[in-house]
Amino acid sequence: MSLTSEIKNAKSPVRHFFSNYENNRGMKECLDYLQSTKPIRPVSFNFLSVKPFVVHSLIGTSVDFLIRYTAMENRLNFTETVAHSGWAVGSCGSRNGYWEEEILDERVNDLYEIGKMYLDGREGTNIDAVRSAIALSLLEKIYRSGSLPNLFINSSAKVNTQKVLENYIELMGGEALLEDISECIKKFIKGTKDPDSEIYGGRITVYNGTFYNSGLVNGADFDCVFQYDNTLILTEIKTMIKPLGIEHIRQVIGYSLLYDEKKDNFVFSAIGFYHSRSGSFRFLPINIILEKCFHKLESIQEARKEFVRSIR
Structure with a gap:
């Protein structure tokens, strides 16, 4: 606990x-x-098929990653993140029955690579950087709760992980979700440069x-x-x-x-x-x-x- x-x-x-x-x-x-x-910007998009808590939690964890990345001048030490611990747990099959299947080990490894792919020096407001942060957020979920969302577990092995991730993002709010996370990072960057912030x-x-x-x-x-x-x-x-x-x-x-x-x-x-x-x-x-x-x-x-x- x-x-x-x-x-x-x-x-x-x-x-x-x-x-x-x-x-x-x-x-x-x-x-x-x-x-x-100051007024808190509301979530301006609908997500009818998932619980609000799931979306809000995903946004929060992704924003945490991107603020850290931004504050480190668009760098991230991946091995020191909770996502890295989630990747280690998932890829070695030590958490639970989910990781007995080879395809799920592959999903975990793929998510880690996607997580690193676009956090490569570009601005944290970049939509692809946001995608990477979401991938890392899913790995953190493995560490904290021992599982991936059902979409990753139930998707056919023929569908590559990047496509499953895109389907998951669409389920969570699609482009509006990505923009919402990006707006939080824009606000952080602006605040660091604004004398009135x-x-x-x-x-x-x-x-x-x-x-x-x-x-x-x-x-x-x-x-x-x-x-x-x-x-x-x-x-x-x-x-x-x-x-x-x-x-x-x-x-x-x-x-x-x-x-x-x-x-x-x-x-x-x-x-x-x-x-x-x-x-x-x-x-x-x-x-x-x-x-x-x-x-x-x-x-x-x-x-x-x-x-x-x-x-x-």
Whole structure:
């Protein structure tokens, strides 16, 4: 069970920690402050044959890949991505019965090659680059849930993987889906160059990191550390069409409490959210979060010690 899963589970040790220590009023104040300050662009296309969550999740994961790629000056270290871990799991047949058939091993390998194909230095807004990001998102799905979408499992071996991917994209929204993801990346690029933007002059210093204590919750990997105005911010990229919920601020607070100052090789002093559908970037210092949300705990060191003790 990952950190996000434990946060959703009312009976988990993580939720017990929040129930015991969090101040409801302070959490609400911080959550309100971290909401997007700009209108969130809605999804403007229809997808009648699939659940909205599936499409929104695909958009979010693809945007994460492309923002990371863009921030690294149109480069991506593929071996350090969760998609690479998904490829390794799928190609070696270690997850479940899906990978017993040779054709599915081939699908996994093909998706990895497609994922690398168009993230080759071109802009992340490029529609083919978006296709590559979607392929990587499907590999990440293998790592997190152990499967590919049914379309890849059920398609005839005579249909090559690139064609299956195109069919899948069409099912998810087609060209409108690709354009929607591209628009999020255009907004990010514009924000980095616009003096009036909330991310102007900022840069990502750590990409897709994890924690020494991640194993305590069977997995916890954050999106990035963003440096803005000499502040290092543990940041989650959110591509949601709805406002942040309490589970989202608990998620990023949980990440900050898993952090081990001696064993994790990066630093941060604030937590925040980049809202990719609006371009808004909101963050709060850790000491403000502690003061407002966990006034029973006197220091961040005490909070981390108690959190780890509670979930161990």
